[in-house]
Every structure is written in structure tokens, then in C-alpha cells.
Amino acid sequence: MTMTMSLETKLVISSIALLATVSAVIATATTLLFNDFLIDRLDSQVSSAARRSASGALPPGSAPPEAREVSFLLLPGQSEGTFGARIRQGAVRRAAVLTDVGSVREVPSPPSLVHVTNAPVTVELGPLGDYRMVSTRAPDGDLLVTGLPVTGVRSTLTRLVVVEAVVTLAAVALTAVACTLLVRRAVRPLGRLAATATRVSExxxxxxxxxxxxxxxxxxxxxxxxxxxxxxxxxxxxxxxxxxxxxxxxxxxxxxxxxxxxxxxxxxxxxxxxxxxxxxxxxxxxxxxxxxxxxxxxxxxxxxxxxxxxxxxxxxxxxxxxPLERLELDLSPLVVNAVSDANAAAHRHRWLISLPDQPALVSGDADRLHQVVANLLANARTHTPPGTTVTTTVLLAPGQVSVRVADDGPGIPGHVLPHVFGRFARGDGSRSRLAGGSGLGLAIVSAVVAAHEGRVEVTSAPGNTVFTLVLPAAHDHDPGDRVLLASSHQVPPPERDPADDQQHGRRQRERRGSHRAG
Ligand SMILES: Nc1ncnc2c1ncn2[C@@H]1O[C@H](COP(=O)(O)OP(=O)(O)OP(=O)(O)O)[C@@H](O)[C@H]1O
Ligand SMILES: [Mg+2]
Known part of the structure; x- marks a missing residue:
């Protein structure tokens, strides 16, 4: 699994990790060196104490009875806590520690004591902790073991480690803050580049x-x-x-x-x-x-x-x-006229129409919208066989008026459908060829509808081809009437007053020229 991190996070985390590693290495080296240094110092102290021990004994009788055999501990210069033991013929005679009041306290002696030589070694003295010890030979031939506690060295080292840890943590925290600020400043220009690229991409x-x-x-x-x-x-x-x-x-x-x-x-x-x-x-x-x-x-x-x-x-x-002409107009009468024209042109098709009982008001160019509906109806007429039923429906939805032209003809050929709104897109069926169209009809539908801020959609399968024009409504309709549909009824044969007829005849000719079928 790869983890995705921002550049900023990556840089900050790497800097902190680097600093922490370097600090840990330095701290460990310091601690080890310091430990060696302290032990060396302790060893030289132990050696001088041992020399003192071997330098002589107190006059007999001047030492208290408990300091017998280890009276060398009471010689001047021996420091508090010094350990002393006398070994005669491989056996420990007595082991004791110098207490603060200048007397000695007997302590149990571990068996390893007899192996102590003149080179300092660490010996564990039970509850008293570790001691560095050396042995020296007394003038009487006995071995005198002298030792000093390691506790002082240990506590100094502990203090050093605590100080190092605190300083390292503070440095890491400070670096994290400083690094975040610096890196953020450094990558800010990259953010600006990205913002520019994003704006362009949109x-x-x-x-x-x-x-x-x-x-x-x-x-x-x-x-x-x-x-x-x-x-x-x-x-x-x-x-x-x-x-x-x-x-x-x-x-x-x-x-x-x-x-x-x-x-x-x-x-x-x-x-x-x-x-x-x-x-x-x-x-x-x-x-x-x-x-x-x-x-x-x-x-x-x-x-x-x-x-x-x-x-x-x-x-x-x-x-x-x-820009097109933009006037408020009701689509219903426009659709009725267009369907009547289509009916007149192709009696052998069945023409159904379904209208809302409220005006379908849009703002647009009446001639161009008539042309759009006429093109859809012309397609439903010319690309389908006689007997096809063509249903034209006007629908009101909130903020929208749509016109749907559905036919139960053979459908749009599969290879034409994806680019049916393109220019010169034509089916090559015999019917399309007979119809003699140029393939611009639906391109015009799409362009006119787009100029009205609307859209046109198509679905087609054999027996069901539906074109839907969606145009923005001129006013919001009553929200209670989401779909206001009168029941479909068959369009009567065209019977209009001559003036109206003339006008529509002209429109039809405008679009179809002398090709007007009928
Ligand atoms: N209702 C339909 N049923 C079957 N095919 C259709 C239908 N409407 C369109 N087509 C197919 O889509 C093609 C493109 O239609 P369009 O209206 O753009 O061009 P046209 O009708 O061939 O020519 P023009 O409309 O310019 O006279 C048609 O050639 C036809 O193959
Ligand atoms: Mg056409």
C-alpha cells in the first residue's frame, strides 16, 4: 500500500526524522563517552584509596572492635561509603563499608570478591549496589580489597540522559514548527501554479x-x-x-x-x-x-x-x-398548426396531439420554433411508412416547457443515432433516400433550441422514436399542475381560415420548397 502525502507533510516529516536520528546518535555517543570518562575517574579514585589502604594500618588497639581486620578504612583520606575487605589465604576475613560517622559497618561479602585483582572491576554488593574494586597486598601478605560505589556515576549519567532527551524533544518540536512554516512558504507558489492550471482547465x-x-x-x-x-x-x-x-x-x-x-x-x-x-x-x-x-x-x-x-x-x-427574436408566445397553437400542416401533407399517417390546459409560454422566435417542430414532424412523416402514428405532446414542468414528438415507425438506424443532430447526418435507407433530405433538419433543430437556451433529446428503438424539446418557460407555472395533459385526441383534417392557411402554407414552402408532399 502506498501512502499519499502532500509534499509539505513529506518534507516536514523527513526533516524531523532526520533531526531525531542525528540527535539520538549524538546523545548515545555522548552518554557512552561520558560513562567511560566517569568510570575512569572513579577507577583512579579507587586506585588511590587502595594505595592508602595498603600504606599502613592503625596502631593496634586504636581501632574499634568492629573495624578489626579492615581498620585501613579508618585511615585519613578514605571517603564515606568506601568498601574494604581483607582476604587471607583465599578466604574473606571481614568485609565492611565506612559510614558517615567515621565507623564501619560489616556487610556480607560476595564470593566473587576473592577474584578481584589490581585492575578495577565491578562487583555487585547486593542491596548496596555495584562497586568498582581493586586489591592490593598489605605488608603482612594479606590481600586488601578497596572499592567505591558506582551509584554517583549512574545518577550523573541518568541526569545527562534526561537533559539530552528534554533538549532533543524541544529541538524536534521547534524544528517541526519552523519547518512547517518554511516549507509552507516554499510550496505556496506551487499552489498558485496549480490554481492557475485549474482555472484554465475549467x-x-x-x-x-x-x-x-x-x-x-x-x-x-x-x-x-x-x-x-x-x-x-x-x-x-x-x-x-x-x-x-x-x-x-x-x-x-x-x-x-x-x-x-x-x-x-x-x-x-x-x-x-x-x-x-x-x-x-x-x-x-x-x-x-x-x-x-x-x-x-x-x-x-x-x-x-x-x-x-x-x-x-x-x-x-x-x-x-x-440573436434570435425573443417574444413571449404560447407553444400550443404553434404545435397545433404544425401538426395540422403535417396532417395535410400525409393523410395516411395518424396524427395525435395532446396539450396542457394552461398556455405553454416561452420566450422565443415563433418562426424558428415553428420550423423546429415542423422539422421533427417532417422526419416523423418522411422516415416512417404510411399508417405510422405520430403523437405530439406539449408538457409543462416547473420552469420548463417541453414538446415531445413520438412515432411508432421503424426507428433511427443505429449508426445514425449517435450523431443524428450533426450536419448532413442521414440514414442511407431507401426511405431516407426517397425523402431526399439533406440531413440538416435535426442540426437546425439542435441549433435553434440551443439559441433558446433549451435542449433536445432523442431516444429511438424500432416502434418507438421520441424527440423531446425542452425550453425554459417564460413564467413559472402553477406548481400544483406539474403535468397538465389533456387526453390525446386525433387531429381533425385541416380546416382553417384562408388567411391562416396562407401563412402556414408559406411557412411550409419556406422549409420544404416545392418538395411539399401531399
Ligand atoms: N422519426 C424518425 N424515424 C426514423 N428515422 C429518423 C427520424 N428522424 C430522423 N431520422 C433519421 O435521422 C436522419 C437525419 O435527420 P435530419 O432531419 O437531420 O435529416 P433528413 O431528414 O434526412 O434531411 P432534412 O431534414 O434536411 O430534409 C434522417 O436521414 C433519418 O435517417
Ligand atoms: Mg429531416
């Missing part, structure tokens, strides 16, 4: 628009520091990206402008072709059947081309972000 770069990218602040681009080098490189990279975006945006704008200009320029000659074909076609009986057929083809192809040019122009304008 920009909507996919739109292809020219963008101004955030840069790393000047202070973090000093090439003398490592962070500065990264900051400088990041800024140069952002500069390149910005230039690339600007160039792309520029070329896209030029292309869009070219398409818009070309489409616009094509409209006039196309209108003339349609007009002349119309005029020439009028005296039908004067032409032979071949000429009449050719004129009809000219009319229909010119109509198709007009539609294509209009679609291209509209897309180019929407791409350029040209």
Missing part, C-alpha cells in the same frame, strides 16, 4: 471561441527558481494555446462568413430559376411531355436547393451567435 475551450487564458502571476515566473521555471513554461504554453485558439477561431469565423455570404448570394439566382421555371411551366400544353418533365425537375431541384441554401444560411447565422 474554461469552456471546446466551444472553439477565442479565449483569454489566465496566466501564472509575475512573481512565480522568476527563472532563477525551480517554481519560477515551471511558472514561466506554463505561461509560454498558455500563450501558445491562446494563439492556436485565436487562429482557429479566426478561420472558423471566416469559413462561417463565407458560407453565410455564399448562401445569401445563391438565393437571388435561385429565386430567378424558380421564377422562370414557374413561368415556362405555365403553358404546359405548348411543351412536349419531355420538356414539361424537365421543367418540373428544374422546379423541384431548384426548390430543394433553395431549402438547402436557406438551411445553410440559418445555421451559419446561428453559429455566428446572431
Amino acid at each position: 474554461l469552456p475551450l471546446a466551444t472553439g471561441d477565442a479565449v483569454r487564458l489566465t496566466r501564472v502571476p509575475e512573481v512565480d515566473t522568476d527563472p532563477r527558481t525551480e517554481v519560477g521555471q515551471v511558472g514561466g513554461a506554463l505561461n509560454r504554453m498558455l500563450g501558445h494555446v491562446e494563439t492556436a485558439f485565436a487562429v482557429r477561431h479566426e478561420s472558423e469565423t471566416r469559413l462561417r462568413q463565407f458560407i453565410a455570404d455564399a448562401s445569401h448570394e445563391l438565393r437571388t439566382p435561385l429565386a430567378s430559376i424558380v421564377g422562370y421555371a414557374e413561368v415556362s411551366g405555365r403553358g404546359g400544353e405548348r411543351h412536349g411531355p419531355q420538356t414539361a418533365h424537365a421543367l418540373g425537375r428544374i422546379r423541384s431541384e431548384a426548390g430543394r436547393m433553395t431549402t438547402l441554401v436557406e438551411d445553410l444560411l440559418l445555421l451559419a447565422r446561428l453559429d455566428a451567435g446572431r
Whole structure:
């Protein structure tokens, strides 16, 4: 398992670990050396005490009875706590310790005492603790063992270790605080670099628009520091990206402008072709059947081309972000009209409509929204066989108005579905080919809906294809009526007043030209 730690934590922990290790090594070495030094000193004291012991004895009778055999302990210069023992012929005669009142106290003698030589050794004296001892030979031939307690050395060492521990801990704590502050200061510029990169990563770069990218602040681009080098490189990279975006945006704008200009320029000659074909076609009986057929083809192809040019122009304008007209309008009558037109164009389909009993108010461009619904209905008409049922539903939801166009036709081919809203996306089925569409219908739907801050979704399976337009509502509806649906009813054959009919006839022609089926 690898542990993920921030750079800051890693640096602080490593510094502290390093300091603690170095301190421990120094403290151990100091303690060992000091121990040797103290023991050496004690040994020389023991040696002088032993020399004193061997230097002579008190006159017989001047020593108290308990100091018999070890009266050398009472010689001047012997310090309190000094141990003394006399060994004669390998047996300990008596062992005693000099007490503070200048008398001696007999102590039990361990068997190892007889092995003490003239080189100092440590001997454990039971409850009295460890002693450093040496032996010297008295003038009478006895061995005199003299010793001094090691307790003083031990307590000095303990004090030293405690002081070392306290000092090391304080140093480690201080280092931790100082290190945290220093490291935090050192990595702060990295945080700023990361923040810049994050801000750039959140920009909507996919739109292809020219963008101004955030840069790393000047202070973090000093090439003398490592962070500065990264900051400088990041800024140069952002500069390149910005230039690339600007160039792309520029070329896209030029292309869009070219398409818009070309489409616009094509409209006039196309209108003339349609007009002349119309005029020439009028005296039908004067032409032979071949000429009449050719004129009809000219009319229909010119109509198709007009539609294509209009679609291209509209897309180019929407791409350029040209604002649409925004007026408050009720989608229900617009949908009713569009469905009536579709019904008129394809009697052999079943057209159902379902509307809410409140106005479905949105703010938008009535002509463009009509075109959107008409395109969906045209698809449901041209890409499905006669007898297909097409149900158009207007739904109100909080803050939203949606229009759903569902048909039970064969469905959108699987390879077309993922990019059905793309430009020139077409199914290659015989029906699509017969329909003669250009594949721009749904691209226009998507672009117009996006220009209204709405969205369009599609689901399709054989027998159930559903397109759903979702547009922001102009007002919030009554929250009690989440879905206001009247029951579906069949659309009656179109019966409208002539003025209305004329208007819709024009719209239909606008979109379909002379291809209007019916
Ligand atoms: N309701 C539908 N049922 C089956 N297929 C559909 C349906 N709607 C769209 N499609 C498929 O999606 C493709 C793209 O549709 P779109 O409206 O963009 O182009 P089109 O109808 O071919 O041409 P245009 O609309 O420009 O005349 C169609 O060619 C068709 O294959
Ligand atoms: Mg279409």
C-alpha cells in the first residue's frame, strides 16, 4: 500500500526524522563517552584509596572492635561509603563499608570478591549496589580489597540522559514548527501554479471561441527558481494555446462568413430559376411531355436547393451567435398548426396531439420554433411508412416547457443515432433516400433550441422514436399542475381560415420548397 502525502507533510516529516536520528546518535555517543570518562575517574579514585589502604594500618588497639581486620578504612583520606575487605589465604576475613560517622559497618561479602585483582572491576554488593574494586597486598601478605560505589556515576549519567532527551524533544518540536512554516512558504507558489492550471482547465475551450487564458502571476515566473521555471513554461504554453485558439477561431469565423455570404448570394439566382421555371411551366400544353418533365425537375431541384441554401444560411447565422427574436408566445397553437400542416401533407399517417390546459409560454422566435417542430414532424412523416402514428405532446414542468414528438415507425438506424443532430447526418435507407433530405433538419433543430437556451433529446428503438424539446418557460407555472395533459385526441383534417392557411402554407414552402408532399 502506498501512502499519499502532500509534499509539505513529506518534507516536514523527513526533516524531523532526520533531526531525531542525528540527535539520538549524538546523545548515545555522548552518554557512552561520558560513562567511560566517569568510570575512569572513579577507577583512579579507587586506585588511590587502595594505595592508602595498603600504606599502613592503625596502631593496634586504636581501632574499634568492629573495624578489626579492615581498620585501613579508618585511615585519613578514605571517603564515606568506601568498601574494604581483607582476604587471607583465599578466604574473606571481614568485609565492611565506612559510614558517615567515621565507623564501619560489616556487610556480607560476595564470593566473587576473592577474584578481584589490581585492575578495577565491578562487583555487585547486593542491596548496596555495584562497586568498582581493586586489591592490593598489605605488608603482612594479606590481600586488601578497596572499592567505591558506582551509584554517583549512574545518577550523573541518568541526569545527562534526561537533559539530552528534554533538549532533543524541544529541538524536534521547534524544528517541526519552523519547518512547517518554511516549507509552507516554499510550496505556496506551487499552489498558485496549480490554481492557475485549474482555472484554465475549467474554461469552456471546446466551444472553439477565442479565449483569454489566465496566466501564472509575475512573481512565480522568476527563472532563477525551480517554481519560477515551471511558472514561466506554463505561461509560454498558455500563450501558445491562446494563439492556436485565436487562429482557429479566426478561420472558423471566416469559413462561417463565407458560407453565410455564399448562401445569401445563391438565393437571388435561385429565386430567378424558380421564377422562370414557374413561368415556362405555365403553358404546359405548348411543351412536349419531355420538356414539361424537365421543367418540373428544374422546379423541384431548384426548390430543394433553395431549402438547402436557406438551411445553410440559418445555421451559419446561428453559429455566428446572431440573436434570435425573443417574444413571449404560447407553444400550443404553434404545435397545433404544425401538426395540422403535417396532417395535410400525409393523410395516411395518424396524427395525435395532446396539450396542457394552461398556455405553454416561452420566450422565443415563433418562426424558428415553428420550423423546429415542423422539422421533427417532417422526419416523423418522411422516415416512417404510411399508417405510422405520430403523437405530439406539449408538457409543462416547473420552469420548463417541453414538446415531445413520438412515432411508432421503424426507428433511427443505429449508426445514425449517435450523431443524428450533426450536419448532413442521414440514414442511407431507401426511405431516407426517397425523402431526399439533406440531413440538416435535426442540426437546425439542435441549433435553434440551443439559441433558446433549451435542449433536445432523442431516444429511438424500432416502434418507438421520441424527440423531446425542452425550453425554459417564460413564467413559472402553477406548481400544483406539474403535468397538465389533456387526453390525446386525433387531429381533425385541416380546416382553417384562408388567411391562416396562407401563412402556414408559406411557412411550409419556406422549409420544404416545392418538395411539399401531399
Ligand atoms: N422519426 C424518425 N424515424 C426514423 N428515422 C429518423 C427520424 N428522424 C430522423 N431520422 C433519421 O435521422 C436522419 C437525419 O435527420 P435530419 O432531419 O437531420 O435529416 P433528413 O431528414 O434526412 O434531411 P432534412 O431534414 O434536411 O430534409 C434522417 O436521414 C433519418 O435517417
Ligand atoms: Mg429531416
